Each structure stands twice: as structure tokens, then as C-alpha cells.
Amino acid sequence: MLDDLRDAVDPEGDRIDAAEFSYLQLNYYRPGRETRDLLQDAHEDGHLLTIVTSRQPGLEFEVDGRFEPANLAPDELLIMPGGILTLMTGGLMQPLVHQVRNVPGLRKRASLMFFVNASVANPPRAWIAARDGTYPDIRQATIESSQMFGLGSIGALAQ
Structure with a gap:
């Protein structure tokens, strides 16, 4: 997919080696124990891409200044552009701002994300x-961007 994006905007541009610096993350919540409306405030992930799936509702993304439910089916993935892709495309592709709503009556919520990052080496x-x-x-x-959410820097992996 990254090769197709590159070919669309700069066929002679650098290929992105994303294998070494990309990673999986599992988010697990117990919404019934939370009193706030949002389990995650509005944000963009700051990577090239985020590939996400969840079998429970709650994920919302911003469309024209308002938030809409993602409504992912159990066998669907959402591919979200991030801030690094915005930099790669000179602002042509904007990041997808999203949040996670606390859904009343939901006992647990899990989501699996694959954060795609360019090589820092x-x-x-x-x-x-x-x-x-x-x-x-x-x-x-x-x-x-790897430090935005309290993670250790992926720059350390390149040393």
C-alpha cells in the first residue's frame, strides 16, 4: 500500500522500509468502570499508518468537524493515515483524528492496532x-511521535 501511495505522488521517491520499526499494540478497557464519556480523547496516532480492528463499538473518527462511529464489522480493518504520512505527502494526506467513546453497558472493549513506521535507521x-x-x-x-503516548523512543532501536 505504501508503494502505491508513493507511486501516486512521487514515483521516483524513496521506498519506505517499515518492517523493523512498526509494532502491534493491544488496548483493553473496562468501560463499565469508567465515568468519563471518552476512553481516549481525540487524537491522531503520529505514525505513517495505523491499521486497527475492534469487535466492540466506541471508535469514532472526525468528519467535517464532528465525530462519527467507525462501525467496524468483526472481520474489517480500518487503515488510518497518520502525521508522518502527512509529512511524507507535503500535507496532501491529512491524519485521521479519532477518539474512543465509552459505550454504556459495554463490559469490556479491546482493540488491536498495528502502527506502521518508517525506518529511523x-x-x-x-x-x-x-x-x-x-x-x-x-x-x-x-x-x-513514538514518544507521544508515553512509549519509549523507537530511535533507541536504531542504535
């Missing part, structure tokens, strides 16, 4: 320059 050059004509530092942006 051999980072790609952005496919499209930023509006000011410069190319962002994808390596540094990837390292910084």
Missing part, C-alpha cells in the same frame, strides 16, 4: 516538499 526522504519548499526530517519526526 534508514529514513526515507519525504515524497513532497512542505509548503515552504523544505523536506521535513522524517527520522526525527518518527522518533518524536
